[in-house]
Amino acid sequence: DTAVSQTPKYLVTQMGNDKSIKCEQNLGHDTMYWYKQDSKKFLKIMFSYNNKELIINETVPNRFSPKSPDKAHLNLHINSLELGDSAVYFCASSQEARGAFFGQGTRLTVV
Amino acid sequence: AQTVTQSQPEMSVQEAETVTLSCTYDTSESDYYLFWYKQPPSRQMILVIRQEAYKQQNATENRFSVNFQKAAKSFSLKISDSQLGDAAMYFCALSSGEYGNKLVFGAGTILRVKS
Numbered sequence: 001d002t003a004v005s006q007t008p009k010y011l012v013t014q015m016g017n018d019k020s021i022k023c024e025q026n027l028g029h030d031t032m033y034w035y036k037q038d039s040k041k042f043l044k045i046m047f048s049y050n051n052k053e054l055i056i057n058e059t060v061p062n063r064f065s066p067k068s069p070d071k072a073h074l075n076l077h078i079n080s081l082e083l084g085d086s087a088v089y090f091c092a093s094s095q096e097a098r099g100a101f102f103g104q105g106t107r108l109t110v111v
Numbered sequence: 112a113q114t115v116t117q118s119q120p121e122m123s124v125q126e127a128e129t130v131t132l133s134c135t136y137d138t139s140e141s142d143y144y145l146f147w148y149k150q151p152p153s154r155q156m157i158l159v160i161r162q163e164a165y166k167q168q169n170a171t172e173n174r175f176s177v178n179f180q181k182a183a184k185s186f187s188l189k190i191s192d193s194q195l196g197d198a199a200m201y202f203c204a205l206s207s208g209e210y211g212n213k214l215v216f217g218a219g220t221i222l223r224v225k226s
Contacts (some may be wrong), residue, residue, distance in 0.1 A: 031212055041150075041200060043216040056211045087152060097144045097212040102156035 003027050006091040006103035011083055014111055021076045021106045023091030030095060031055075032074040034066060037088040037105070046089075049074055081110045113138045115205050117217035125225050127219035131178075132188045132220050134203030145179065145186045146214070151199040162186065166168045190222075193194070198224040 006023040013019050025032060033056075034046040049068040050058035063079045074091060083084050092100035114137045124130035130138045136145065147159040162170045162179050169177050174194075190197055203217040 018193060033213065035214075041219050043202065045213040045215075048211050048213055050211075056213055058213075068142055091185075092156075092214075093203050094206075097206045099144065099146050099158050099161045099206070100214055101158065105154045105156075107154075 004091060004093055004101050004103040006056075006089075006106055007035045008106060008108050009104060010109075012111065015081055015083060017081050018077070018079045019081060019108070020078070021089055021091070023074045023076070023103055025072055025091075025093040025101070027093055027095075027101060028072060029093035029101075031093060032071070033092045033094070033100060034074065034076050034091065035090040035092060035102075037090060039087070043090070047074075047076075078108075081108075083110050086110045113140075113143075113205055113210060113215045115203050115215050115217040117203055117220050119220045119222045120218070121223070123223045123225060124190070124197075126193055126195060127168070128193055129189060129191045130193055130222065132190075132201050132203075132222065134188070134217055136184050136186060136188045136205050138184075138205060138207060140209050141208040142209075143205060145177075146204045146206070147175070147177070147188045148202045148204060148216075149197075149198045150202065151196075152220075156202075160188065193224050195224050198222055201210060207217070 004025045047066040052068045088105045091103040094100040143164045149157045174191045204214040204224045
């Protein structure tokens with residue numbers, strides 16, 4: 001069974017559209033994250049939820065809205081997509097600071 | 112603030128030989144964790160090895176080991192008996208509870224393995 005799974009793996013969409021990425025973890029972890037990997041492969045935290053509560057929001061445009069219906073799920077909704085949003089988005093989960101386990105990533109391409 | 116620096120954009124190693132990837136970090140916390148992640152072309156992020164800052168003993172996982180120098184804030188990864196499957200991007204990362212356990216990553220090192 002996949003520990004952290006996110007869908008879809010690939011997403012191609014036009015500028016101005018709204019899209020969502022879903023993530024689920026079956027590890028029983030309390031904390032879930034969204035990370036963004038840009039075209040230079042640099043990885044940066046976007047959001048973190050602990051037991052459905054938002055604890056980290058790192059200067060991300062408010063077009064990005066995370067939602068955590070329960071501690072096993074963390075979704076990312078993006079409004080009014082822009083060309084600069086093209087990147088790989090990773091969902092991850094962890095228990096305390098022991099290291100995060102990542103989903104397979106979603107490659108978002110905005111055209 | 113926490114920062115992680117990987118000064119080697121790219122490294123090469125001959126199959127079966129040993130290679131060391133460098134990482135330095137900065138944090139004001141006393142309680143933190145350090146990690147090495149591997150990202151192969153499949154883009155999956157794989158946790159290779161973890162080191163708790165309070166432990167003096169260097170972590171090892173099979174062919175992977177670290178050299179953790181706390182005073183120097185250095186955390187290098189040694190890969191022994193390199194295999195073709197080790198070819199990937201390697202990221203050094205730091206986390207601590209004071210920062211919500213988020214991972215702060217270095218820029219990564221591309222490792223090429225020659226046969």
